[in-house]
Amino acid sequence: MENAYFKRVKAQTPTKFWINNVTRKEAQLAIDQGACGCTQNPAYTWKMMNSEEEKGYVLEKLRKIMAQEKDDNRALIRLQRELIGEIGRVFRQVYDATRGQFGYVSIQGDPFREDRESILEFARFHREAGENLMCKIPVVPGGLAAIEELIRMYAPINATECMAIQQVVDVCELYEKTTKNMVNPAPMYFSLITGIFDEHLQNAVRRDSVDISGDAVWQGGLAVAKKVYEIVRQRGYRCQFIGGGARGLHHFTEMVGGDVSITINWGGTADKLLEQDPPVVSRLFNPVPFEVLDELTAKLPDFRRAYFLNAIGADEYEDYGPVVLFRSAFEGAWAKARDWIASLR
Secondary structure: OOOOHHHHHHHHOOOEEEEEOOOHHHHHHHHHOOOOEEEOOOOHHHHHHOOOOOHHHHHHHHHHHHHHOOOHHHHHHHHHHHHHHHHHHHHHHHHHHOOOOOOEEEEOOOOOOOOHHHHHHHHHHHHOOOOOEEEEEEOOHHHHHHHHHHHHOOOOEEEEEEOOHHHHHHHHHHHHHHOOOOOOOOOEEEEEOHHHHHHHHHHHHHHHOOOOOHHHHHOHHHHHHHHHHHHHHHHOOOOEEEEOOOOOOHHHHOOOOOOOEEEEEHHHHHHHHHHHOOOOOOOOOOOOOHHHHHHHHHHOHHHHHHHOOOOOOHHHHHHOHHHHHHHHHHHHHHHHHHHHHHHOO
16 A cells, blocks of 8 residues: 555645544554554543453553552543553654654543643643653633643643634634743644534534535535634644544545644544545635535524634633534543443442
């Protein structure tokens, strides 16, 4: 697979391939295909607990942790760090080969605790597991407060749960302000969760029986992503763009051409793109038709809040529909993993 899809993307465009929520084997497969980073989320441990390939390995680590840690939630926090730390060790080859430019693996804390103090506690704990472990922080009020402190600590950051353009602008402005007098600050990425945003719009259309073109809804998240890309480029922000939450192959292929990192799952997305081996076509800069933007803006209030600057405030981020949808999946998986640990006592 010397000339496989992701390798051609890398050779022909500035677009970067990242991988999400992988097993150890999938991590190496992704690196072999050119992956230069990895995102993991709070659903990761539950996924590994249910993986035929990884379940025995997880149990071995968990039993050792449980012998020392009597609190189920703290045992889960430690287990997550152990598992993701191992993926960090797999990606260390990329980190070392690029002298720290790439090869990061991001890790997030307990999704039920997103206040400043808890986020900082988790971030410090996670960073002990490896130099290339990146602190994954939700862009909500507590997260924004923690991000400022972590920047000053020279911690690499993935600012996640971005659904609205204003969230991206807020976190980029924070990075620019905080690093103004710093020498060689650590990198910061923001993750625009395009796929989950699209899922939220589709849910709203079904729930409210909205009379809207399917073609327009299909382009909702991409329209936000394209505008984010242009704003970041025009303003010269130094934060780097990750596109995440892919729910279809188009969440990768439609972003090709830009200087962006797109994170996708191995099973069902990366493997399918390798199998289909589509042509490499730069599509990010194709404009969204005005008719599509008009329809989305007129009929979907949460699209308006995402697409226009100052249409949503920082105090609203935590309760914004697509953010709630994303976080609820993490909370559900975290609770199941914690209950499974309790069942083993």
